[in-house]
Amino acid sequence: MTVAQKPPLDVMICAPRGFCAGVVRAIDAVEKALALYGPPVYVRHEIVHNKYVVESLRRKGAVFVDELDEIPPTGAPVIFSAHGVPKAVPEDARQRNFFAIDATCPLVTKVHREAEVHHRRGRHIVLVGHAGHPEVIGTMGQLPPGAISLVETIEDVTRLDIPAGDLAYVTQTTLSVDDTRDIVEALKSRFPAIVSPHKEDICYATTNRQEAVKRVAPQVDAMIVVGSPNSSNSQRLREVAERAGCPVSRLLLRAEDIDWSIYGAIRRLGLTAGASAPEVLVEEIIDAFAERYAVTVETVSTADESVFFPLPRELRGEAAE
Known part of the structure; x- marks a missing residue:
């Protein structure tokens, strides 16, 4: 198929996307x-x-x-x-x-430290997160059994069977910002004295990537999130696109996973990547569309990221030698 025969396709790439610090x-x-x-x-x-x-x-x-x-x-x-x-x-x-x-x-470690401080101060902790996710297992495993109650939904909040005394909440770092806001509001409504984190637990990268998707999703016919099915932040990006009004929202690991029957008549495609997806996979998907469409690429940026975390101490400088 020559370029002249290819249907036009505008690809709107979200920024930030992909690897976080x-x-x-x-x-x-x-x-x-x-x-x-x-x-x-x-x-x-x-x-x-x-x-x-x-x-x-x-x-x-x-x-x-x-x-x-x-x-x-x-x-x-x-x-x-x-x-x-x-x-x-x-x-x-x-x-x-x-x-x-x-x-x-380090942002997960921050949540661990918060939970430990609350525990030392005699508070029971409510963790907003997804059961079975490694981050949730790690956070709950910082304290003795029974010290943390997990909630996934507003309904879980209504079912909580805990004393209404000293309470605090923490959250998984990779959740949907909007979902979490609703659950936290339910917690505060039921337990007005519950102690909040000093600073939002949902990490900067999760928030930034979701904001970029919210900007792009209403403008496109379909959205592809590059990421693995077991990646919480990638799954949340797909859900955010759906809720923002995008008619087709898919989470794909690689270009080979594209179901071309879905994209036949589209004219605008949104593209982002979860925080654990490398940029090479984003480029691979653009290349796959470029074989079938006359692609023009536009980057839609909603935030600049300059966060950097040093390597673990054992791998830095003199310690590593």
């Missing part, structure tokens, strides 16, 4: 450990929720495990993922004499 730090931690110590470098859980990234690191010598008991006795580095881990995991690593490196996103 916490994801960059976690991936860099694995790559720096591989460079310093050579393979294998063991990683508990997917370092970030993206299959492309995980497979790329695996080819370089990273070994991904679900639990520490899958790792043989070793002096090789053992890295904890960006999502954070329960307190029992570093303790288990210490007992096994592992060289453990914690690549938890």
